[in-house]
Amino acid sequence: MLHFDETYSPLTSDEIIAKARANMDASRFEHCIGVSETARHLAHLNGYDENKAALTGFIHDYAKQVSDADFIAAIKTQGFDLELLKWNRLIWHGIVGTYFIKRDLKIMDAEILRAVWYHTTGAPKMTALDKIVFVADYIEPRRSFAGVDQARQVSFANLDAGVGYELTHTLEFLLAKRARIYPQTLLAYNVWGAEKGE
Ligand code: DGI
Ligand code: FE
Numbered sequence: 001m002l003h004f005d006e007t008y009s010p011l012t013s014d015e016i017i018a019k020a021r022a023n024m025d026a027s028r029f030e031h032c033i034g035v036s037e038t039a040r041h042l043a044h045l046n047g048y049d050e051n052k053a054a055l056t057g058f059i060h061d062y063a064k065q066v067s068d069a070d071f072i073a074a075i076k077t078q079g080f081d082l083e084l085l086k087w088n089r090l091i092w093h094g095i096v097g098t099y100f101i102k103r104d105l106k107i108m109d110a111e112i113l114r115a116v117w118y119h120t121t122g123a124p125k126m127t128a129l130d131k132i133v134f135v136a137d138y139i140e141p142r143r144s145f146a147g148v149d150q151a152r153q154v155s156f157a158n159l160d161a162g163v164g165y166e167l168t169h170t171l172e173f174l175l176a177k178r179a180r181i182y183p184q185t186l187l188a189y190n191v192w193g194a195e196k197g198e
């Protein structure tokens with residue numbers, strides 16, 4: 001039975017689960033469960049609070065299926081950097097997702113919210129929880145891209161190396177598509193992905 005730590009919200013675990021389920025389709029919900037389980041495992045391996053990691057992993061994509069119109073309204077009215085309007089929902093769902101998580105799930109914990117904020121792009125400075133959620137998102141059991149087994153091996157052996165592996169491969173993937181790179185993704189790559197001295 002699914003159950004999450006109830007110390008971070010006035011809502012019960014069941015209420016959080018019900019709201020998450022109602023906010024996304026079944027396959028996205030399953031992804032969130034996978035990220036939660038993998039985050040718990042990574043927390044265990046790295047001496048971090050497993051229950052907090054499991055909850056954060058579960059809610060990381062809470063806003064993944066929010067409409068563009070709702071994201072844009074939130075950016076304009078909730079004090080977000082208006083530069084965000086030049087980006088898209090791939091970038092919005094983590095950063096602006098924190099607003100919907102506060103509004104709907106009543107989770108206000110700064111450490112949880114920043115891990116959600118950075119879960120797509122990473123950041124030059126990442127906390128243990130930031131890294132756990134960032135990596136768990138990439139390697140959860142339902143992920144099946146080429147290289148995911150190596151990503152798992154690297155990440156379970158060394159969390160920082162997992163962050164570097166993910167940033168390097170995500171950047172390669174984006175460059176191959178000639179996608180625009182969000183500056184934070186590049187800054188994160190320079191810290192965690194790039195080899196020193198080159
Ligand atoms: O929400 P998920 O699909 O579980 O995973 P995610 O939040 O890590 O990433 C969503 C997508 O965002 C993924 O396909 C890669 C993409 N992405 C990450 N960094 C950047 C980016 N897309 C662009 N255009 N620029 C970036 O810097
Ligand atoms: Fe995401």
Ligand code: FE
Pocket residue numbers: 031035060061137
């Ligand atoms: Fe995700």
